[in-house]
Amino acid sequence: MRRVEPLRLMQLHDGELPKVEAAELARLLAGDPDARAALAGLDQLGDFLRRYADERSAGVGDLASDVMARLDEDPARVSGWRQHRPARLTGGRRWVWGAAGALAAAAALTLLFVARRPGAPAADAARLAALGSAARSAAAQPGPARGVLAAAPREPSEPGVSIEAVDFGPRNGTIFMVPVGGEATTPVVWVVDPPATSGGEARSL
Amino acid sequence: MTRRTPVLFVLLGLPLVAGVAVAEDGGPPPPPSASGAAPATAAVSVEVMVVYASRTKQRRDAPEIDPKIGDLPELRQDPFSLYDRFELLQKERLPLHVAVPRSLTLPNGRLLVAELLEVLQNDVFRVSTSITRPGGKEFLAKLEVKARRGKPFIVAGQSYRDGILVLVLRVVK
Numbered sequence: 001m002r003r004v005e006p007l008r009l010m011q012l013h014d015g016e017l018p019k020v021e022a023a024e025l026a027r028l029l030a031g032d033p034d035a036r037a038a039l040a041g042l043d044q045l046g047d048f049l050r051r052y053a054d055e056r057s058a059g060v061g062d063l064a065s066d067v068m069a070r071l072d073e074d075p076a077r078v079s080g081w082r083q084h085r086p087a088r089l090t091g092g093r094r095w096v097w098g099a100a101g102a103l104a105a106a107a108a109l110t111l112l113f114v115a116r117r118p119g120a121p122a123a124d125a126a127r128l129a130a131l132g133s134a135a136r137s138a139a140a141q142p143g144p145a146r147g148v149l150a151a152a153p154r155e156p157s158e159p160g161v162s163i164e165a166v167d168f169g170p171r172n173g174t175i176f177m178v179p180v181g182g183e184a185t186t187p188v189v190w191v192v193d194p195p196a197t198s199g200g201e202a203r204s205l
Numbered sequence: 206m207t208r209r210t211p212v213l214f215v216l217l218g219l220p221l222v223a224g225v226a227v228a229e230d231g232g233p234p235p236p237p238s239a240s241g242a243a244p245a246t247a248a249v250s251v252e253v254m255v256v257y258a259s260r261t262k263q264r265r266d267a268p269e270i271d272p273k274i275g276d277l278p279e280l281r282q283d284p285f286s287l288y289d290r291f292e293l294l295q296k297e298r299l300p301l302h303v304a305v306p307r308s309l310t311l312p313n314g315r316l317l318v319a320e321l322l323e324v325l326q327n328d329v330f331r332v333s334t335s336i337t338r339p340g341g342k343e344f345l346a347k348l349e350v351k352a353r354r355g356k357p358f359i360v361a362g363q364s365y366r367d368g369i370l371v372l373v374l375r376v377v378k
Contacts, residue, residue: 161351161358163350165347167348169343169344186356187359188360193364
């Protein structure tokens with residue numbers, strides 16, 4: 001009995017064989033249980049890979065969206081800004097500022113993350129919210145800005161960590177604070193990154 | 206003063222110059238402190254914890270946090286609470302000296318660079334960090350913080366496997 005070659009089996013599975021050859025192979029398969037099992041295995045493998053890819057991409061995408069959505073739910077906590085991709089001029093590192101964007105972004109970047117003072121928690125929250133909205137306004141301006149160094153406004157209480165400047169480069173990103181008990185908070189700089197393609201290796205973008 | 210005096214100065218000065226050269230070859234020069242006393246940065250490091258955060262298919266009620274991470278309540282807060290598994294991949298200490306960048310290769314091949322910019326009063330340090338991709342392209346061009354010793358700040362969002370990397374940094378002694 002003629003043995004069905006694995007390559008032809010895969011071609012049949014993938015629909016790559018001409019009709020005549022496919023019919024011929026189907027006839028051979030009728031008398032070859034091993035080849036039929038191998039073909040069924042290819043079907044299962046294909047199903048598995050498709051399902052895995054779907055679940056993975058769906059999961060990652062949803063999660064990234066969930067993170068941003070969760071931050072949007074609590075704008076007072078988002079004290080940073082989401083920088084749009086800056087306009088690039090000629091040369092490797094020459095960037096321009098939109099004047100309005102620069103001012104607002106500078107305000108947003110001069111963040112001082114402090115433990116909320118017992119006497120004025122609302123004021124701090126409002127201030128941070130204002131900074132956040134200013135930053136978003138800046139991001140909406142044409143001619144978006146690149147990060148800057150700026151002097152942080154001083155607070156009476158000593159901060160645990162204060163963000164002095166952030167330059168997200170070509171990325172989008174945001175800054176927010178995570179409460180860690182009591183009045184203390186920890187600043188988080190979140191950089192938006194496309195999902196890794198495989199094996200944990202970062203894509204070379 | 207005789208005509209030999211300049212020669213004498215040169216001869217006397219040579220060992221001093223040579224001494225400085227040896228010190229630089231042996232390591233970065235210690236930064237000056239405000240009081241002029243011994244450098245305050247010799248024993249300062251930045252501790253970097255690289256945590257892999259992922260979400261399991263069957264979401265757990267409570268997150269599974271690698272005990273090696275220690276007490277890090279931030280991971281139980283939004284938006285980190287969207288992930289339910291946290292695994293410590295790396296924990297390194299990078300010794301810091303003013304204006305001497307130190308680097309750490311992350312699990313995704315990117316390079317984290319940390320640099321001590323300034324030693325301030327009351328155990329506060331001004332530190333700059335950046336992340337570059339393999340090949341030198343910037344990922345996070347610059348993050349500059351003033352951090353009190355022991356207080357963490359977090360850089361998160363880098364894609365890794367099916368989740369993200371959460372970098373927890375703190376200045377320690």
